[in-house]
Amino acid sequence: MKKQTGVKVVIIGIILVCLVLGYFYYLSNKKSKQDSGDGVKISEAQELLLRNLDKNYPPTPREVVKYFCEIAQCLYGGDYTEEEFTDLAMQVRKLYDEELLANNTEKQYIENLKWDTNKFLEEGVVISSFAPASSVDVESFTQDGYSWAQMRCTFTLRKGTKLASSKEIFLLRKDAQGHWKIYGWTMEEEEQ
Numbered sequence: 001m002k003k004q005t006g007v008k009v010v011i012i013g014i015i016l017v018c019l020v021l022g023y024f025y026y027l028s029n030k031k032s033k034q035d036s037g038d039g040v041k042i043s044e045a046q047e048l049l050l051r052n053l054d055k056n057y058p059p060t061p062r063e064v065v066k067y068f069c070e071i072a073q074c075l076y077g078g079d080y081t082e083e084e085f086t087d088l089a090m091q092v093r094k095l096y097d098e099e100l101l102a103n104n105t106e107k108q109y110i111e112n113l114k115w116d117t118n119k120f121l122e123e124g125v126v127i128s129s130f131a132p133a134s135s136v137d138v139e140s141f142t143q144d145g146y147s148w149a150q151m152r153c154t155f156t157l158r159k160g161t162k163l164a165s166s167k168e169i170f171l172l173r174k175d176a177q178g179h180w181k182i183y184g185w186t187m188e189e190e191e192q
Helices: 002-034 045-049 061-073 082-093 106-123
Strands: 127-131 139-143 147-161 162-174 180-187
Touching: 002 061, 002 147, 045 061, 061 127, 061 147, 061 180, 082 106, 082 162, 106 127
Parallel strands: none
Antiparallel strands: 127 147, 139 147, 147 162, 162 180
């Protein structure tokens, strides 16, 4: 009897060791398949540029501002090529209202944006995060025959280990195609 009990313990022990080794082998191969990367890794700038605004325009004022902020965070982070910079700038212009676009030519806009982003990069300032207002906090109204929306967005800026916030108020206007376009924005004045 003791001999049979000892054999059973050894067999159960071998089975448990095999299960543990099999599971370890499974996890090892699963990770290496993910790392082998069947797909190509793309940069943040490339990911933002993949969005086709002609076919997939953001449907709400909040989504327009969120996409604008994602592009701004990338532009002010400095991780892109010159071509990607220009393409991102053109992508942002697609979010702007025609009256805002009339203030600068494409060339002027790119030059001004390049100067501004370079200034941020030289000072070591990056947009570490942003928080657009929730959809329920978007103020909608009609004026001069246009539909308008106003909303707030808070940017968190980081310089080294120091954080600061910038609160912006965005004004959007619905165009003839029903797309919300950024009409302008301003820094929110602090309450005293």
